[in-house]
Amino acid sequence: MKYNKLTAEEERVILHKGTERPFTGEYVNNKRSGIYVCKRCDAPLYRSTDKFDSDCGWPSFDDEITGAVKRIPDADGMRTEIVCANCGAHLGHVFLHERFTPKDTRHCVNSISLKFIPDLDVAYFASGCFWGTEYYFMKAKGVTHTAVGFMGGHVDHPTYEQVCQKNSGHLETTQVDYNSTQASYEDLVKLFFETHDFTQTNGQGPDIGPQYLSCIFYSDAEQKAIAEKYIKILENKGYKVATKLKPASTFWKAEDYHQQYYEHKGSTPYCHIYKKIF
Structure with a gap:
């Protein structure tokens, strides 16, 4: 076996x-x-x-x-x-x-x-430093749990230090568990786009590097279709969207001190700001 x-x-x-x-x-x-x-x-x-x-x-x-x-x-x-x-x-x-x-x-x-x-639905989003991404999702209606980690790379059990070396292929990613009777996947996708600069191609804010790129990791065809729908909406609004769409793969949870970072620190993100778009 x-x-x-x-x-x-x-x-x-x-x-x-x-x-x-x-x-x-x-x-x-x-x-x-x-x-x-x-x-x-x-x-x-x-x-x-x-x-x-x-x-x-x-x-x-x-x-x-x-x-x-x-x-x-x-x-x-x-x-x-x-x-x-x-x-x-x-x-x-x-x-x-x-x-x-x-x-x-x-x-x-x-x-x-x-x-x-978990029994609940799950979504995965990468939008720069995962501290800031998690900060907004953990406060969203219908979200029951969040965790930060790494997805999309070619190294098993990556450490934060390895990912920071920019050669593991991973993106800093937030796992979002949510109750679909209280929040839809569309709600989460809209929040994703409204809390970071999805037009930036080299990182997010002052954080430069491939691990900070904008990406939606979809778990099925329905999630992919919804993500594509909102990218099209943004393009019709005149935005040049840099966000990538990739199938979800293994989510490697980051070290404990990264989890719910801003809640424990008592501060707010330095590179994520909410801006209503939809």
Whole structure:
């Protein structure tokens, strides 16, 4: 069986049964609706409806998808280890009789062993420094979650430093999860164009380089058609649109200190300004 490529840290936990530090995992406080799959083989493991807050420092679930998780005695002789039933990837440990939920079960799982697939619709936009792009989308109606990272390159698991060297092919990209009953993809596309200079060809504002180019990464034919529609509208208004359209590929999430940057810093973007167009 062919498995997903793992980083050294993922191998330490998933293959060699290590443990990530408490309260550092990506999914500790994740409250979005969706399913959690195995990082190594993509097998579905847990539903978001079974996740609960145990304040233990790791994601906690009181049930698993039937047949997805295997329990085995831990090497320490005291605990019960849980692994992916499909590929044997180490997930964490299971504990009973703690009375957190009526099911009286706690699967204590390393975030790094999981990959989350949201139920909501998702869009990907690149419009210069991803700090500024995310700033506007995270405040938009209907948006439930945002993350910044990299897309469109030829290097797996790129770091910010690698992308800044301008030879990985990636663009700084914002992932936007949204509820389509509250906001449409058209709403997001309009906001994308209204918050950056889509006519600039060498970067965005003072940020010059291929990683800062304007691009919409579409996930399907419908998204592509909507993006093309608004580019045509802008061209009819007299704009020379430099925005590229590319099919969405793997989204590599950036380092934690980049996420929701301006919210944590308490400031506003230096190269993104809202300007109503539509």
